[in-house]
Every structure is written in C-alpha cells, then in structure tokens.
Amino acid sequence: MSPPLAPKLIVTASPHVRSQDSTPVIMWNVVGALVPVIAAAAWFFGVSALLVIATATLGALLTERAIGRGGTVADGSAMITGLLLGLSLPAGLPLWMAFLGGAFGIGFGKLVWGGLGQNVFNPALVGRAFLQAAFPVAITTWPVPGGGFWSLKGDLFAFPFTHPSPDAITSATPLGLLKFEGKGTELMHLVFGDTGGSLGETAALVILAGGIFLAIKRYLNWRIPAGILITVALFSAVIHLIDPRRPDALFMLFSGGLMLGAVYMATDLVTSPVTNRGRWLFAVGIGLLVVVIRIWGGLPEGVMYAILFMNALVPFINRATQPRVFGTGGRVAA
Amino acid sequence: MTTTASAPPSGTPAFVPGAPPPASLAADIWRGISRENPVLVQFLGMCPTMAVTNTLANGIAMGVATLFVLVGSGLMVSLFRKYIAHEVRITSYILIIATFVTLADLILAATFPVISKALGPFMPLIVANCLLLGRAEAFAAKVGPLRAVADGFGMGMGFTLSLALLSAIRELLGRGSLLNHDVFGPRFEPWVFMVMPPGGFLTLGIALLGLAFIIEARRRRAERLG
C-alpha cells in the first residue's frame, strides 16, 4: 500500500532547502542598479554614451556566447562586465575599440581562466587596461559633456582598425587638469558631473545611491567601498595638510573613476577577498594606491591600476586572513 | 647503444649515462625545431623571447645570434669534452658560451650598430639563457662534434623561428609594419599594447593557446576515429 508518490523519489544531499539569493539574481540586480548610472551618462553625453556602452556590452556578450561554455550569458555577469567597461570609457571612443575592449576583457579576463568565478583580475578592468595600453591617445580624448542628445561625440564610427579623426572640442578631466596644468575644479561640478571624463565618472551621487541599494540587499560588501573611500579621504587629507598645494579630500573623492571603481568594480565578488578582514585590507590597499598614483605617479588617474594590482594580491590576502577555526587560538577554553 | 639496467658501472667500459640515443643528423636538427622547440615547448630562454620581440628585425637578430652561439659552443664543448674536468665543467661551458656571446656581440656592434643598440644588454644576456647551458651539458658534452653542431643548429633554428613568429605578430599589430615596412597603410591605428611588456606575454600566451588548440583538436579527431 504505497502512498501516491511521484514515479521515483528524488534524492539530493542535505541541506535540502536554500536561501533565496542565487547568483543570477545577484548579477541582474547589479545590472539593474547600473541602469540609473547609464541614464546619467546618457544625460551628460547624449546618445554617444549609449552607443559606447552598448557596443562594449555587445563585445562582451558575443564573446561569452561564442567561446564560453554554453548558456552562461544568462547569468548576467558578462552583461555587468560589458556595462562597466562601457561606463569606464570616454564618450567619443570609436566603437570598434569599445567592442574590442569588451571582447578582450571577457576573453582574456574571464574565459581563459575558466569562466565565471575563476578569474583573478576584474574582467572589465582587464579590458580597459588593454584599451588604455593599446590606444592611449584615443582613450584619453575626453569630449565635453552637454550638447544636444543626438549630437555625436568624437569619431564613434571610425572604420575598424583605423584612427579616429581628431575631435575639435575636447576637454581635460579634473585630474588631468590638476596633474598637468595645476588647475583645480569646483566641487559642485565634480558632484554633479558636468566635467570631462569617462561616462561613469560623472555621476557620483547616482553611483553612490546604487551602491547603497546593493549593500542593503547584501549583494555587495559595504566594507570595500567604505574602506576605499575612507582611506582616500584620510590619506589625501593628511597630504593636503602637509602640502596645501595638493588636492583636498573632497576633490579626491569626487574626481575621476573613484566612485565607480569603489562601488562597482572593487566589489566584484569574484576578484575581491572572501574574508571580511581581507576585504578591509584590500580596500585600504586600493585607497592608498589610488592616492599614491594620483599624486606621485606619472598618470593622472590610478583607480584602475590600483584595483588590478590589489586583485593580484587577493589570493595572498585570502591565505593570510583565513578565519580562526572554532575551538582554536586565543578564545579557547583551557 | 642500449641502456642496461645495472648499478653505475665502475670499470665497465665506456657508458655515457643519459647520452642521447643515436639519430640521424636530420633528426637532430628537426627535433629542435619541432618536438623540442625551445620556446614553444620547453619554455627556455624566455627573457630574450619576451624582451626583444617587439620588432621582427630584433627578433631575427637575437635568434641568429643565439644560433651562432649554440653552434659554436656546441662544437667547442663537444671537441673538448674529453679534457674538461668534471668539477669545473659548468664553469668551463659557461666560459665557452660567454666567449661566443662576446664574439657575437662584437660582430653585431660592428655590422649592425642600430640593432645592436636596440638589443642592448639582452645580447650579452644570451649567456644566461638556460637553453645554452642545457644543450651543452645534456647534448654537446656527450656526442661527437657533428651531432653537437646539428643539434645546436636545430635548436637555434627553432629559437629563431619562434622569435620571428612572435616578433612578426607584435610588430604587425603594434606598429602596423614588418621589418619597418608599412603594411596596413597610414590609416591603421597601431595597438601600442603589443609592443609593451604585457603584449609580449600575451603574444606568447596566444601562440601557446593556439598550439594547444590545434593539438587538442587533433587529439579529439584521433579519438573519434578510433
């Protein structure tokens, strides 16, 4: 007298229940949190912004689709890579370069490592570092924000593999102005983003809001952005105190890609440490490097390199900050 | 020669442990180019491979110089192998190699000063290329001069060809030219990345991935066929 049961019982391992969050849910939530940032970029740079971001994303998705292990586009991580890469590019970058960057980031930043979760370096930043090294002039040519929504910036449609024709109106980023011409920028302009720079540099407040949303949902670890921002603020404040010609903390916080990097890139789960102590170390390391490169380095901006460098240290940090196993070490009863 | 399974012979006549099995000269040469290619298979001499392959001319020059040293030192080591005392053999080999490197350096400086300047310290650094000492110890010291020369030539060719391949890719993409001749025309946007250090690593990486891909594809096919 067997009770009516499905044809065959299922046997799975315990635990037989699981929490609500799944990897694709996390990823698509991050994509959602990026939408306002993209909208802000479009507000400042018009349709060019959307074209650059879309092309970078297309490069990432097509590569994932072509050489990934089947069905991995749906998990949303390649989408994030593409969007973040796009957001870190200037509005007038020729689209063929944006596409190449996306493909490179996914191909060499993720798929050769074995796909989602296996990579050590942030794929979006690998793509961007490649573009910066390959086409340093194009990627440091910053169109001025504003103009009509439909007016195209730069030479977006340069034929693949050819130079873009030079754009008449370009501007310098606040950090470039500071480093090369010793000029500061008004804080208001920084906060509201109507300065030259990459697409995602210009909307600090929107980025911060997205970050807070994700942190509350526990999709990103608040320690990393907090650690980075605090370190940058403190360190640059100290330097500013010692040498007032150096920029102050607020300028450092709101200029360049720091917000985007701290909130969306350094927090990449895959390429940041797994322990909380490790996350603090990682964040402080990024903060210090950002300031060091901005102030003493040759390049005006250092967020990308700081994150990549600390990515390389992550396996090391993970090893060094292994949790203390229950019942060992100091707090154990005699 | 057959290697017999016995304890180290003392007094038993001439047994060169580890001596390479007999092979034709052609095989000695071919091995270095293919199955035991120093760059793509053995990963030896990585420093010059990375450092000088930013232009094809440099790559070829380094390859040829290395080939010269391989052949010359192989010949010398083989000729004098009976007279070199065991304890100082490494030092002696290095001395021989260094001599040939210096000769190559001097000759290059006199004939192609521009390339010589571009190669800079990587020319004398050939001495430290593990490939040379490795071949001297493992091959030249155990065979006759003809075979030593053949092996040196094969290894040198393998090295030169690999360097030429890598440097051609790097120069083509990084400068749009080959041997300084414009290939893609003036509109081409060069990928500066390729001639910089990460580009060097990546180019070799891509070459290895390609090689592995071909090998894997072949293996798959062979498996499918039976």
Added chain:
Amino acid sequence: MSNLAWIFVSTLLVNNFTLVMFLGLCSFFGVTAKIETAWRLGLANTFVLLLTAVGAWVLNTYILTQTPFLRTIAFIVVIASGVQIVEMAVKKHFPILFRQLGIYLPLITTNCAILGLALFQTSRHYNLVESLVFAIGAGLGLTLALSLMASIRERIEVADVPVIARRMGLVLVIASCLSMAFMGFAGMGSAP
C-alpha cells in the same frame, strides 16, 4: 625624489625586473607552482644579487678598467663559480638552510636577472651604494613577482581552466595581466 630612492622604487615597481624588464623569466614561469618555493627562490636570488652587485663593482673598478669588452665573460664566470662555491659551502655547513634555499642555487646561475643586474649597473655607472640599492630593489621586485605569480597559480590550480589553457597558456595571460597591473606605476618619480 632622491637618486637612491628612485633607483629602489624604479627597480621594485616601475621597472620591475621580471614584469617590465623581462629578466629571470625562466624561474618566473618554471618555479612558481608553489608559493613556498617561489618566495624562497626569490630570497635566494636576492642574496646572490647582492653578492653579484659587489663582485661586479670590484671587477669594474679594479680589474676590467682597460678591457671592458671582457665584462660579460668575467661576470658570468665569477657568478657561476661563485654560486657553485656558495652552494658547496652552504651544503656543508648549513645543511638545513641548504634544504630550504640552497637547492635553488643552480637555478640562479642561469637566471638572467643576475647577469642583467651586473650589466645594467655597469652601463648606468652606478657606484657601490647605488649598486647595492639596485640589487635590493631588483631582488625584492623579483620576489614580489614570483610570489604574486605563485599565489595566483595556486588559486587557478583549483579553477576549472579550459583544457587548452591548462599547461602554460593561462600562465602567460596571468603574466600579461600582472604586467598591466604594474603599468600603473609608470612615470612614478617623474611627475611634475
């Protein structure tokens, strides 16, 4: 920046011996499977680099003044024999140290970084103090690169790496990424 500081930072980070200058790559690829091995090799290298800096300086100032074209030969012979003797001495007198460090000594003779150091310090006319700082920077830079590579390789050991990248392909991609990460230091010390 003062000259000594620049030499140090430059060799450690900006022009890292391994990742930017391409010296000592054979052990960078060959001996970085385990982090323990890697950093020990790095330390052993640093030690030999220091000895080499002194040795090369002595040769340059006292012996090779008239015959600079003999440098390569003289340097390498001194390095090779010196390493051989150090190896024997350590093996005899400090067998434990030998187990841990000495076994890497043969690898060091054929390490370009050692000869490269001697050649670079000569071509840049470094004095003794500068040479020593140069050697320390180079040695630590080497150790840093080796350890980073090893820690990343230990991680990818458990990753699901595609078949074609498994042997060396991925290792070179890692080297490329590391080298890109070090590009952030470029220009350090030359800023306005």
Added chain:
Amino acid sequence: MTVTHHHGTPAAVTPGKGTPTWRLLLTLALAGAMSGWLVVTVYKVTLPAVREYAAQQANAAVREVLKAPARWDTLYLVNDALTRTAPVKADLADIPKAFVGFDASGKRLGVAVTAAEPGFQELLTLMIGFDPETGTLIGFKVLDQKETPGLGDKIERDTAFGRQFVGRLAPLLGVKGRAGKPPSEVQTITGATISSRAVIRIINHAVARWRPLLEAWDRSGAR
C-alpha cells in the same frame, strides 16, 4: 655518412674526488686564456668599425644640436671645474663633457652637453645645445630613451615638437592644448605630456647646471 656514437669520458661517470687538482687548474686557466685571446683578436678587428660608428653618432649629435658648427672643442668636467684635458686614467665615457662649438669665423655658437633623468618609463638621455651667455636654446637631440613606442617616443620623432625649442629661453615652461608663446613656452605633445615635460625638465636642469660652470670657465680666461 654514418654517424658514430661516442662513448664518452669516464669522468662523467665517476664524479667526486677523482680529478687531480692540477687538471682543474689547467682546464680553467687554459680555457680562460684561450677565450681571452679569441675575444681580443675579434675585438681588435671590430674596433675600428665600432669606434667609427660611435664617433659618427657623437659628431652627428653635436652637429645637430649646435646647428652645424665648423669645429668644436671638448671640455671635461673634473672636480666641479672645466678643463681642456681629460684625466688619464678614467674611462672617457664616464666624464661629463661640454662641446663648445664655433662657426667658421671662430665665433662661439654655443655649447652642447648631455644630461639624463627619468622620463615616463626609464632614464631619458638628451644632448642639449644652448648659448651659455643668454640661456637661449639652439636645439636638442634624444640620445637614448625607452618611452612607450608610439607615444613617448614622439619626443624624438615629432619634428614639430623639437622645432619649438629653437630660440626659446631657458628655463622653459610646458603648456598644453595651445601654441606656446615665446620666449619660453613650449607646447607639450598630446598623449605624451609626461615625456614632454621630462624633456623640458631635463633641459632646464642642464642649462641651470652648466651655465655657471661655463661662465666660470669664461671668466678664468682659459678660452
């Protein structure tokens, strides 16, 4: 042709204490001596060509930065003062030198000096020609650089950049994005701002360093 397989030395099989000391000494000493002889012979053969090339390069550089002088004198910096004669023992390459150029009429055109400082990537070595009396630049040439190909190496290949310096007054000031105004502004290269600024900095430092030395030399009347 048959390839015979050689059965090698017993020395390879029985290692350790076997070899007598004199053979060790002989091996290395002989090998060293032979190598020395070989290298010297080739050195002697190649020396003229190498020397000639080096001299040619140096001459070309001086000629370029001083705008084709008729002849020039070489001054050596020894113990913080200039002399006409080099100390005997030292390696000539190591001593800082100033090349004083004259036109056909014997009028001093200017002085060429070399200087090296960090650029974007590595040391940047320049030869700089200037008039020590006014500090006016005559020209400069990049002797050695390891800047990024396609970017930083424009300081060497971008002729418009090089031409700006002619006639400008040191100390120079680099400006961005607009034409530099005489007498002392030069425009930096887009994408190679750092390298351009390094050139400017090296020139400024070199002129500042050598002008007093040359003035002292002039005053000493050795001229």
Added chain:
Amino acid sequence: MTRTGFRHGVHPREEKGLTSGLPIRRMPFPDEIVLPLRQHAGNPAKLCVRTGDHVERGDPVGLADGWVSVPVHASAAGTVTDIGWWPHPDGSMAMSVRIAVDRYAPQVARPRRVPRWEGLSTDAVVRAVQDAGVVGLGGAAFPTHVKLAPPPGVTVHTLIINGAECEPYLTSDHRTMAEYPARVLFGIRVMMHAMRVNKCVVGVERNKPDAIAALRQALPSDLDIAILPLTVKYPQGAEKMLIQAVTGIEVPSGKLPVSVGVVVQNVGSVAAIGEVFETGLPLIERIVTVSGHGLRRPANLIVPVGTKLRDLLAFCDGVTADAAEVILGGPMMGQAQANLDAPVLKGTTGVVVLERHETRLDKVYPCIHCGRCLEACPVFLNPSLLGDFARVARWDDMAEQHLADCMLCGSCAYVCPSNIPLAQMFQAGKLALRRARAGTP
C-alpha cells in the same frame, strides 16, 4: 557575543507552524516492524534471536556488543520472520530483524522491575540506561550511558539539555517539553544524580515560549536547573554552539565537550531516561514529527521504532501529488530516502516530505567567491576553499583546511548563491579521507 547565541549561522524558514500546535498522538502498530541492528554510533548490536522466534514487546533482539554499544529491543510483539539485509535509512543495506506483528497481542511488555533511582550508584544507573538501549535522540544516536560515565580524571560541572531544536519543521522536542515537562525534569534529576552534577541548564530557542513556560512551571525547587531562552538561529542546537551560547566556552577543536566539563543531552534523551526509571520500558518508541508541504496531514506521533516509512506516511493520509523527496530528520541535515521500506530508527527526529519545487534542483553555478559561506559557517571554516579543493578531489588539502572540524551542518550550502552542494562535498571528502586512512578495502 551575547550569552544566548553564537557567531555566524543562518536563518532558514522555520515552517514549524505546521505541527508546533499539534498535540502528540500515538500511531497504531503496523503489520511489520524492521529492526536494524545498527541504529546507534559504535558497534552494532549482536543478534540474539532466530527466525521463527516469538518476541514480546520490549524483548531484546540484539545485545550490546561492547561498551560503546546498546541493545535493540522489539517494539511490538510478534514473530521473527527473517534476519537479513534490509534498506537502512542511510542508504546502505543493514542486517535487520523483521518481525510480523501479532495483531491480536495485547502489546503489553513483560512485567519488569522499575529501578528505584534514588538508591542506585552511578554504575547501576549507567547499566540500567545501557540495558534500556537508550541513545541520543538528538540525531547522532550516540549511546547515552557513555556520556553518563565521564572518563576518569575529568569532572563534569554542567549538564546542558539541548532543547534548541533549530532544524526547520521539527517540533518533537518542542512538544515533548510542552506536554511532558515533568518527565523531562525527572530525567534530568536522574542524570544529575548519576553524574553527581549540581548544575543544569536547559537551552530552548525563544520561538518555543509555551515549552519554556511549561518547563519553568514544573521546575523543582531542590535542584539548580535554569531554563535559558536562546537566540533563534541555525545551528543553535549543535553541541559546540549550544555550549558556547550557554557557557561562553569554545570547546577546543578536536575535543569532546567533557574536556571542558560539560555534557550535552537532548531533551528527548532525558525524557527517555525518565521513562526508563518511571516505567522500566526500554527505548522502543519515540516521538517523531511528520511534516512538510508534501504531506497531507502533518503530525507529532509516538512511533514504534522499526515502523517502515511507507506505513508512517500512509498513516498521515499519504503525500500530495507533487511530493518528491522524503527526508529523515530535518531539511538542513536530514537524509533523503531512496526506499520507503527503510524503518524509523531510535535516532529519527522527524520525517519531512518536500514538494518538487521546494527541492534543490536549481542549476549549480561556479563559486563566485562571495564569501557568504564563510560568514555562515559556525565553526569559522572557509567552505569556499574547501569546495574548490573538493571539486578536484584534493582531499589532503581539505584535511589541512580543517575539514575535520566541519560538522556538516549545511549552513554554507544553505546560503551559497551558486547552489553548490558544499556540505555534500565535505561529506564525500570525509569519507574519502576515512577510506584512505583505513587503507583501501
């Protein structure tokens, strides 16, 4: 940390409402009882009946084989029909005694002497408990008498009673405390007497206020027994977590609780001891929560040990059309059953039937190193790294990463967004290591 909790842990949906209000009911005897000789940790019992024998309810069918072993008793009167391999709930086959229940037997145990605990020495209590076949009812089924006799040289200062019942769905301990507080406290009294312990703490999660109230009401005035409400968090009931919550002490890695002077006993186990000294009956039935959305009529039942799952589920009106997985124990640590012929054991705390959509059939993604598992693991391991090692079968590296400290609580796998079956991998690792250590079979 507060005294009533521990660090890390997870909050799975409780689902206890299905049965927490249902009073305990008795299940009638089934037609057949199957008694595996291996129901407890330690040596399996030694068979002492033959095919064809008649047994009365409470008669032993297997005897204790050594110190860490207990007898197995018939839970119903009937005839031994077969002795052979039978599906065991752990998935293997086990030597079992099959008894055809005598439908007309009065099912009263043979008259026996109820031991009078007051006068008994420790040894006598221990022997009585062993003879009654009492094992831990908290799940591990460790012979309880072993814990009553701490090894020489260690003194036990606190007896902790585990009433946490942190597993979702399960309410058997809850109902026991709420309905039989006197029996629980009597069991505690016997244990404290036998072990010469003066202090006892009963830890109960705060989500069982009626149980706490019932126990408090029945507290005797002559004993130092405290009822301690605990934070509601999984795995609050795990021995080491409970000890930390109650005493603040971390039991050293690799050591037993006795090493810090504490013995932990499940509420059901003390109730069973109480029953031994009240009625003289050995452990032949236990309280089982039968629950889950896949079951038609959830219940808390007194079930004869050896009842087949098939009969138990049928008694609860069977399962729903979508039911797919039957779990013995709670959903966090329980074992899925492949064969419903497997019987209820002494250590079976509950039976949970899940519907198909509730099971973990979702896609498994690679580890994204989010670190959630590290924040969940109550013993502070690095499950992410352990999982990486397990995937490539590097068991020795896992051992180096303290695999031995993992108690397979499943918190890591519960939170893993990539749905990686971490706990399963760790169990496989433990088994592989044990195999390697034992030498190959």
Added chain:
Amino acid sequence: MTLLAILILGGVGLAFAVFIAMANRRLWVWEDPRIDVVASMLPNANCGACGLPGCRAFAEQAVEGRVAPSQCTVGSDDAHQAIAGFLGVDAGAAVRRVARLQCAGGSDVAAAQAEYRGLATCAAAAAVAGGGKGCAWGCLGLADCERVCDFAAITMSDNGLPVVDPVKCTACGDCVEACPKGLFTLLPVDYHLLVQCKNLLGGDAVLEQCKVACTACGKCVQDAAPGLIRVASGVAVIDYDFNPQADRHAVERCPTGAIVWLSGAQFARVPALTGSERP
C-alpha cells in the same frame, strides 16, 4: 692588450679553479653516486618545470623513488626510458597486474530506485542515500575512477561502467582508492576467473536489484576445483591461492553470468564511447 686580456681571463679562470679545487677538498659531502649519473641523464635545463627546484633536485628524488622519470617534462621519452632503466634495477621481475571491477551492474541491468540529483561524482553520490542505485554495493557510474586514472586506462561504457584497458593500466591503484564502493581490485593480468558482483543479498531477491548479480546459488562452487570458490555471506568468493586450478568450467552454469572467465578487458562486448559523446 692581448696579453692583458689573456692574463685577466686566464687569471680569473685560474683563481676560480683554485677556489673550486679547494672547495672540492674541504666541502665535499658524500652523496649517492647515482644522483650524479641520473642528473647527467637529465636535460639539465634547470627549468623547474617539474615543480622541483632544478634538475639535480629531480635526480635526488628520482633516485629515492619519489618522482617518476617521466615527470621531467622537458626530457624526451628516450631519456625517461634510459633513466627508468638505469634506476629500475628490479623492473620486469614482477608480474603485471591490472585493475578489475567487481561489478557488472550497468544501468541496463541494475535499476535505480530513486533519482539522484546533485554533484556528479561517485564520492558525493555515495554519501546521499547510496546514490539512489537499487543495489547498495554496485557501481554508481559517475566516473571518479576514470577521472583519477593518470594513464587514461579507464573509459566509461555507455551503460555507465568503467572499462579498464589492461594494456594501459599500470596497477597504480589510484582507482582502487578512489572508488567509494571499493569495487576495484588489482589482479595479475593472467588471472581469468572473476566474480563481478559484491551484492551480499542472496537468492532471487537480489535479481530485483540487478539481473547479473551473484545469487549465491553455489553452482560455480560445485563446478570448480575444491577450495577455489566458496559462497560467503551471499556472494561467491574466489580464493586466488588456488588460482592455478582455475578453469572455465566454473563459469558455465552460472545462471546470471556473475562469474566470468576473462581474457583481456572486462565487458569486452560493450562498445566504449569516447568522452565527448557521453551524455
């Protein structure tokens, strides 16, 4: 200048020869002479690709038997052979053994009683209700053994059983250790008699679980030389001490084919599929 050069290099050479000679006297430490021999057989590239710090370290470990010559990735096959030959003094004396599987219950004959979902490894499945297979002793077919075999000697057949290629198998024992069900045993390659079942259930009950199980009927015991086979707790067991008396009569009356007379690989009639074609 020529003289100077000769003097300098000759002098440097001489000086270091003296040092080395002295060092050789003073610092010499005894070592197994075979280490030098093996070291000289290695490529001496000191590349470190083997994971050991240099060729000499490799030689040391090879002499101590801690690495196999073939682990030197740079060396040629011939060199590996030569070293193996040089060190393997007693190689060739032992009888070659191969791994044999004591289960024939492929998915076609042995039914699953539940649907196992989860990690596709035998080790993991074995921990979950025995993997859902009806027979609690049988092969789970999730190929842990195939993955662990470094010599690619194991391929999974399409009914989910590992087939060992007796030519490739080196009797390394890795599969024996990997199998959570303990189904592999290493037997001399010329032992023909094998019981391919470990199910302890006897009689017809076992046939519900697997059609090729041993029913412990005892016919093989009767047909074989005395002592060679016995039935112990529900399954026939061969005492290989009596293997010389084995002949193929023993397998002829087996009602299920659980006992087999092997020549070459097991399950020879089952075509082995390649990795890529398996579902």
